[in-house]
Amino acid sequence: MADYPLRGSTQSKHSQIAAEKAKQAAEESFKLGNPAMAVEQAFAALDLNPKLxxxxxxxxxxxxxxxxxxxxxxxxxxxxxxxxxxSILFIEDPCSKDVDEATIRKHYKEIALLVHPDKNDSAAAEGAFKIVRQAYETLISRHRNRGRKTAGRRW
Structure with a gap:
């Protein structure tokens, strides 16, 4: 009976080690140019240790x-x-009438914080931060241009 706590503790330690290795594998996959595999490996790490x-x-x-x-x-x-x-800004229903400049800005701030190189030590962070910024600027510009076009129309 005394084996159960030890076995659980050992299994937990092995899970933590496996999760860390999966996280490292995710980084290596990204560095090799395979972000899809990096996502899979990172989710595997999360499954092994949700607190990683x-x-x-x-x-x-x-x-x-x-x-x-x-x-x-x-x-x-x-x-x-x-x-x-x-999608880059993780806005799920872009066709919704609720998606305005404030919504775009809110999502931008949330995602930019997650991928900011000062807050995220992943090899993907710096590039992701630039991509998020570009997506934000493009969407805001398109949103404003669309507003100007529809404001000038008379039906």
């Missing part, structure tokens, strides 16, 4: 890079990337 420091911020940075690659693809194919830009 910074892993949620890492995931956010990796996802921002993944969305940015979709945006780049859209631009190459001369397709509208607006929905992808909203």
């Amino acid at each position: 420091p910074m892993v949620q911020n890492y995931i956010t940075a990796y996802l921002v890079h993944s969305f940015a690659s979709i945006s780049t693809f859209c631009k190459k194919k001369k397709k509208d990337d607006t929905l992808v830009l909203y």
Whole structure:
């Protein structure tokens, strides 16, 4: 009977070690240019140890890079990337009438804080921060231009 506490403690320690290794694997995957695999590895680390420091911020940075690659693809194919830009800011329903400049700004501030290089030591953080800033500026500009166009119309 005395084995149970020891076994649980040992298993917990192994989970913590495995979670840390998964977090390191996520970083290596990102550095090798595979943000999708980095996301998978980071989620595995989170599953193994939900209290692992910074892993949620890492995931956010990796996802921002993944969305940015979709945006780049859209631009190459001369397709509208607006929905992808909203995804970068984690705005779930961009077609909602509730999405205004204040909503865009609020999401920008939240995501920028998560991926800011001073708050996130991931290799993906600095690039993600720049991507988030660019998405914010583009969406605000498009939102303002759309407002000007519709304000000048007379039906």
